[in-house]
Amino acid sequence: MELYSRMMEEITLYTGLSPTAFFTIAALMVVVYRTVCGMFVAPEDFNKPPTITASASATNINISNNSFGNLNFNDSTNEKPVHLGDVTEQQLRAYDGSDPNKPILMAIKGQVYDVSTSKMFYGPGGSYAMFAGREASRALALLSFKPQDINGNLEGLDASELEILQDWEDKFEEKYVKVGQLVPEPMRTENTQSGDKFKES
Numbered sequence: 001m002e003l004y005s006r007m008m009e010e011i012t013l014y015t016g017l018s019p020t021a022f023f024t025i026a027a028l029m030v031v032v033y034r035t036v037c038g039m040f041v042a043p044e045d046f047n048k049p050p051t052i053t054a055s056a057s058a059t060n061i062n063i064s065n066n067s068f069g070n071l072n073f074n075d076s077t078n079e080k081p082v083h084l085g086d087v088t089e090q091q092l093r094a095y096d097g098s099d100p101n102k103p104i105l106m107a108i109k110g111q112v113y114d115v116s117t118s119k120m121f122y123g124p125g126g127s128y129a130m131f132a133g134r135e136a137s138r139a140l141a142l143l144s145f146k147p148q149d150i151n152g153n154l155e156g157l158d159a160s161e162l163e164i165l166q167d168w169e170d171k172f173e174e175k176y177v178k179v180g181q182l183v184p185e186p187m188r189t190e191n192t193q194s195g196d197k198f199k200e201s
């Protein structure tokens with residue numbers, strides 16, 4: 001009992017607080033510390049792949065590191081990238097993120113990549129959504145968001161712009177799966193009323 005009394009006197013002497021106030025403040029500090037620490041992810045856990053339990057996968061819950069742990073219910077994005085092979089620019093436009101049952105695709109220098117894992121950037125409302133379903137080489141090289149630059153025309157680009165495009169391509173090859181390549185639209189021939197043939201692309 002003497003030790004307890006002595007400790008209470010020392011707390012009052014050193015802190016100027018009553019023992020009740022001291023222990024209340026100490027308890028609040030522990031609660032605040034644990035709460036703040038719980039808001040952050042340990043560095044070693046930050047880049048770990050998401051773990052999905054059997055019950056989570058049964059209810060179609062997708063936990064994504066890229067969305068910082070946000071839960072996406074009924075996310076039906078294909079887990080495996082779809083391999084398209086040869087695809088035209090017109091066919092590529094169907095993969096712009098507007099259909100949640102299709103992957104989000106984008107082309108650079110004629111190569112088509114599945115960018116579905118970065119839906120927050122390339123999906124609807126994302127900062128790069130205008131590139132989804134498109135060949136965006138020129139826009140990336142020019143660092144442009146202008147609609148007229150979202151195409152694969154590399155004519156007139158200087159060496160520094162081509163270097164920027166190469167950096168983008170290297171990042172895409174490293175981060176995303178290549179699922180196909182762009183091919184020109186097929187040429188069709190049709191008969192006119194006069195019997196002459198013309199080509200339509």
